[in-house]
Amino acid sequence: MSTSTDLEPRPASFDNDPTKTIVETRNLGKVYRDFWGRKKVQALKSLDLEVRRGEIFGLLGPNGSGKSTTIKLMLGLLFPTQGRVFVFGKEATDVSKNERIGYLPEESYLYKFLNAEETLDFYGRLFDMPADVRRQRIENLIKMVKLEHARRRQLKEYSKGMTRRIGLAQALINEPEFLVLDEPTTGLDPLGTRDMKDLILRLRDEGKTILMCSHQLADVQDVCDRVAILHQGELKELGRVDSLLKIQDLTEIHASGLTDDAKRQIREIIEKSGGKVDRMDNPTTTMEDLFLEIVKESEQRPGRRGGRGGN
Amino acid sequence: MRLNPDHFWTYSEWLFQHNALRDGAILSVILALLGFVVGYIISVVKHGPSEGFLRVSQIIGQLFTVDLPKMSFRRIFAVAKLAVKESIRKKILVLIAIFIVAMMFAGWYLDPNADYPARLYLSFVLTATNYLVLLLGLFISCFSIPADIKSRTIYTITTKPVRPLEIFLGRVFGFAAIGTLILGIMGLLSYIFVVRGLDHDHGVESIDPSGRSGETSFDNRHRHTYTLNSEGRGTTNEVKGHRHIVTKVGDKVVVGGPIDDLTARIPIYAKGLSFTGRDGEINEGYNVGYMSEYQKYIEGDSLSRAVWRFEGVDKSLFKDVMLYDLTISAFRTYKGDIVTPVGGLIHFRSIDGKVKSEDEPFKVKEFQVDRRSVRTKLKGFIEDRPADLDFFKDIAPDGNFEVVIRCQDRGQYLGMAAADIYLRPADLQFWWNFVKGYISIWLQMFIVICFGVMFSTFLSGPVAVIATVAALVLGFFGFFVDDLVETTSKGGGPIESLIRLPTQMGSQIDLDLGNEALQTGILMVDRGILAAVSQLRNAVPNFSQLDTANFVAYGYNLFGGLLARHLTIAFGYFVLTALVSYFFLKTREMAA
Ligand SMILES: Nc1ncnc2c1ncn2[C@@H]1O[C@H](COP(=O)(O)OP(=O)(O)OP(=O)(O)O)[C@@H](O)[C@H]1O
Ligand SMILES: [Mg+2]
Numbered sequence: 001m002s003t004s005t006d007l008e009p010r011p012a013s014f015d016n017d018p019t020k021t022i023v024e025t026r027n028l029g030k031v032y033r034d035f036w037g038r039k040k041v042q043a044l045k046s047l048d049l050e051v052r053r054g055e056i057f058g059l060l061g062p063n064g065s066g067k068s069t070t071i072k073l074m075l076g077l078l079f080p081t082q083g084r085v086f087v088f089g090k091e092a093t094d095v096s097k098n099e100r101i102g103y104l105p106e107e108s109y110l111y112k113f114l115n116a117e118e119t120l121d122f123y124g125r126l127f128d129m130p131a132d133v134r135r136q137r138i139e140n141l142i143k144m145v146k147l148e149h150a151r152r153r154q155l156k157e158y159s160k161g162m163t164r165r166i167g168l169a170q171a172l173i174n175e176p177e178f179l180v181l182d183e184p185t186t187g188l189d190p191l192g193t194r195d196m197k198d199l200i201l202r203l204r205d206e207g208k209t210i211l212m213c214s215h216q217l218a219d220v221q222d223v224c225d226r227v228a229i230l231h232q233g234e235l236k237e238l239g240r241v242d243s244l245l246k247i248q249d250l251t252e253i254h255a256s257g258l259t260d261d262a263k264r265q266i267r268e269i270i271e272k273s274g275g276k277v278d279r280m281d282n283p284t285t286t287m288e289d290l291f292l293e294i295v296k297e298s299e300q301r302p303g304r305r306g307g308r309g310g311n
Numbered sequence: 312m313r314l315n316p317d318h319f320w321t322y323s324e325w326l327f328q329h330n331a332l333r334d335g336a337i338l339s340v341i342l343a344l345l346g347f348v349v350g351y352i353i354s355v356v357k358h359g360p361s362e363g364f365l366r367v368s369q370i371i372g373q374l375f376t377v378d379l380p381k382m383s384f385r386r387i388f389a390v391a392k393l394a395v396k397e398s399i400r401k402k403i404l405v406l407i408a409i410f411i412v413a414m415m416f417a418g419w420y421l422d423p424n425a426d427y428p429a430r431l432y433l434s435f436v437l438t439a440t441n442y443l444v445l446l447l448g449l450f451i452s453c454f455s456i457p458a459d460i461k462s463r464t465i466y467t468i469t470t471k472p473v474r475p476l477e478i479f480l481g482r483v484f485g486f487a488a489i490g491t492l493i494l495g496i497m498g499l500l501s502y503i504f505v506v507r508g509l510d511h512d513h514g515v516e517s518i519d520p521s522g523r524s525g526e527t528s529f530d531n532r533h534r535h536t537y538t539l540n541s542e543g544r545g546t547t548n549e550v551k552g553h554r555h556i557v558t559k560v561g562d563k564v565v566v567g568g569p570i571d572d573l574t575a576r577i578p579i580y581a582k583g584l585s586f587t588g589r590d591g592e593i594n595e596g597y598n599v600g601y602m603s604e605y606q607k608y609i610e611g612d613s614l615s616r617a618v619w620r621f622e623g624v625d626k627s628l629f630k631d632v633m634l635y636d637l638t639i640s641a642f643r644t645y646k647g648d649i650v651t652p653v654g655g656l657i658h659f660r661s662i663d664g665k666v667k668s669e670d671e672p673f674k675v676k677e678f679q680v681d682r683r684s685v686r687t688k689l690k691g692f693i694e695d696r697p698a699d700l701d702f703f704k705d706i707a708p709d710g711n712f713e714v715v716i717r718c719q720d721r722g723q724y725l726g727m728a729a730a731d732i733y734l735r736p737a738d739l740q741f742w743w744n745f746v747k748g749y750i751s752i753w754l755q756m757f758i759v760i761c762f763g764v765m766f767s768t769f770l771s772g773p774v775a776v777i778a779t780v781a782a783l784v785l786g787f788f789g790f791f792v793d794d795l796v797e798t799t800s801k802g803g804g805p806i807e808s809l810i811r812l813p814t815q816m817g818s819q820i821d822l823d824l825g826n827e828a829l830q831t832g833i834l835m836v837d838r839g840i841l842a843a844v845s846q847l848r849n850a851v852p853n854f855s856q857l858d859t860a861n862f863v864a865y866g867y868n869l870f871g872g873l874l875a876r877h878l879t880i881a882f883g884y885f886v887l888t889a890l891v892s893y894f895f896l897k898t899r900e901m902a903a
Contacts (some may be wrong), residue, residue, distance in 0.1 A: 125389030
C-alpha cells in the first residue's frame, strides 16, 4: 500500500529540467495479486531510474526479472503498488502522454484480421491524424519495414519476423519522441536485426529517446548508451555501457598482421614491465560476461551491487 | 392487443405530467450517489481513506476536464470501424442465412386458417427478428473487450491517446452499426415475406341477378361476398382481416389484391369514458364478473349508457365522412338466440347535450373490428327539434363532442373500455409503421449492446453475457419489485421484516417495539429504502414495455410519442452505461 506522500508535488529539481528527463521512476514497485488480493509475485522492488532525452536506454535481465513489468508501468498498462512513474513529467496513467510515445510490445498484439495498411490506418486514426498525413506515413513506414509485398495480406498470415516489423511500424506511426521497445530483435533474421539496430541508432540521431529491453546482449552492447540490469525485480546495475564494460586494470590489444615473433616480443615487453598476459585472442561479447557475472553474483547475495559504471 | 391509456400520452405529457423527467432525475441522483459510494469504498480498500477519496475525485474530475472535452470523433470512428470489421470477419452475417431458413420453415408452419393471417405473419417476423437481433447484440457486445484483453491487443489501444469513453462509444456505435445492417436486411426480407405470404387473388364465383353483388371464388381457404355501387365499383366484405377492391370492367367483375390487412390506423381516442346505470345514475359501469376485467358493461333496454368524450379533434382530418372503429363486446344473460347479434344504438352529441345526431342502430360484431362511419352532414336534433346538422359546426365546433352508446336488447349487456372506440383519419402508410416497429427493435438491441459492452469492461465474456441477460430478466420481472414496494403493509419494509422474521411476528400483528421513536424511525428508513429500490428498478430496462411488435401486427400506428419515449429511455441507458464503463475502463489495469 502506498503512503500519502506519494501524492506530494514533484520535486523542484525535476520541474527545472523537464526537457532532459523523459521517464523517471521513484521507488517503483509492483506486486501482482490474485483476484482475492493475495500476493502472488513481487515483480519489481523499489526501482529508481531515469531515462534521459536523446539516449538509448537498455533494460536487461533474465526471464521474469521484471523488464516487461517496468515497461508496462511506464505505459500505464499496470498501476504501481508502490512508488510512482513519471513520463514526460506526467503521471504514467495520463492518457495524453501517449501522443508522444511509440510502443512495441514483446509479442505482436495486433488485430490479426487486419492487413498491414488497415493496421497502420487504424492506429493512425487513434492518434487523430488526418487522412492525408496517415496515407503519407503508412506509405513511408511500410517501405521502411520492407513489407511492400505483403501490405494487403492479413496479419494472421504473417511470419514472426513480418509481424515484428509491422509492430514496429505501428509503434512509429505517430513519429514518437519516446520509443519503448520490448525485445525488438527477437524473431528477426540477422539482416532484420541489423536493420533494427541501424534504425534504433538513426532514430536516436534524430533526437528521439529509446527504451528497449532485450536478451540479445550483443545488440544491447551495440546500440545502448546506458543500461539497467534487473534481477528478480531488483536493480543490480545501472550505468553507461562503455564504463560498465571497461575493466579498469585490464588492457585489451587488438592488432592484425602480427607475426608469431612480434607476438612473442609484445609478450616479453609486457612481462618485463611487471604485467601478465592473461589472454591474447579475439575478445568475446563482454556484455554477456557482465550479465552472467551479475546474475551469478545476485543469486549468491541479493541487493544492489557496488556501483561500477558512472551514471 | 389492448392499448393502454399510457400508450396515448404525448411525449411532453409523459415527460412532465407523468413525471418521467422527475423520476429520471431522481434515478440519476440515486445512481450517482450509489456509484460514488461504491467507488469510494473500493478505492478506500485499495488505497486508504484519504488517497482513496482523492483518486475517486480525480477520476470524476478528469471526466469533465479532459476525457469529455478531448474526445475525438476520428478515434471513436476508428474503434467503431474496427468493431464492424471484427464482426464481419467473425462471419456474423451467417445470421441472415439462419433467418432466411427460419422464414422458410415458418412458411410451412404458419397456420393458413388463422383468423388474421396478417397478424400471424407480422408477429412471427417481428418476434423472430427481435430475438435474433437481441442475441446478436448480446454476443458481439459481451465478447469483444474481453477478447481484446485476452489477446492483449488492448495494450496497443490503451497505449495510444485513446480515452476510456472513446473505447466504449466506438464499440457501441460499431456494434450498433453492424446490428443496423443486419436488422435492415432482416426487415427487408420480412417485408417481402409478409407481403408475398398474404397476397392472393380471387375469381368471381357467382353474380347476383342484379349484377350488383355476388360471391368470390374460394381461394386461400376463404371466400368473400361483394357489393358494387352504380358505377360498378365496390369492395368485398372483410374476411380474415382483409378486403378486396371489386370493379366491373365491361361485363366482367374483377377482384383485386388484398387491402386493409397491412394498415397503420391512426386511432384518435377519447379522453374519457363514463357510464350511467340502469336508472340513469352515474356509475362505473357494471361488472359481469368473470369476463374480461378491462371492460365495463351497460345494461340493455334501460337508461344505462356509455359516454365517450372526445376533445380537440382536428376537423381537417375528416372530409365528408368520419370513419371510426368499434370493438365492443356483448354479454348475454340468456342464450336463447345465439345467431342474432346483440344490438345497440349510437349517437353523437355536443358537450352541452343540446345538439345530437339521430340514433343509429348497430349489431355487435364480437371479436372483430367493426369499421363504421358517420357522415359529417347528418340528421339530428337541436334541443330536441329535428334539424340538418353539420358535425363540426353544430356538434363539435371546437372539436369536442361525446359518443353515446346504449344497448337495445333487454337482459343483454354491452362491454366497453376507453379504447374500444376510436376515430380513424386516413391510415398511415403501412411500410412506415413497419419501419417504426423495427426502430423499436433497434432500440432494444442498442440497449442490450450498451449493457453488454458495459459489463464486458469488467467481466469476462461469458460472465458478461450472464450479467446482461440477468439485467434484462430483472427488468422483465420488474413488476415484482413494484409489488414488493406496494405491499409494504404485509410485514413491512426490509428492516421491519428483519425484526419480524427472527421474532416470528406474524404479518397481521402490528409492529410494537415498545419504543415509539425507534419504531417511526425504522418505518421511515424502510420507506426510504423501498422508494429508492422502486426508483432503482427503473435502472434496468423493461423490455416488455419496449416491445411494440403488436402495434405493427394489429395495424395500429405506432405513436410518435411512444417511440420518442422509448428513444429517451434508450438514451438514458446509453448515458448510464457509458458512465459506468468509463469508471471501469479508467480504473482497470489492462495488463494485470
Ligand atoms: N499478469 C501477471 N500476473 C502475475 N504475475 C505476473 C504477471 N505478469 C508478470 N508476472 C510475473 O512478474 C515477474 C516479472 O515478469 P516480467 O514479464 O516483467 O518479466 P520479464 O523481465 O519481462 O521477462 P521476459 O524476459 O521473460 O520477458 C515474473 O515472475 C512473472 O511471472
Ligand atoms: Mg518481458
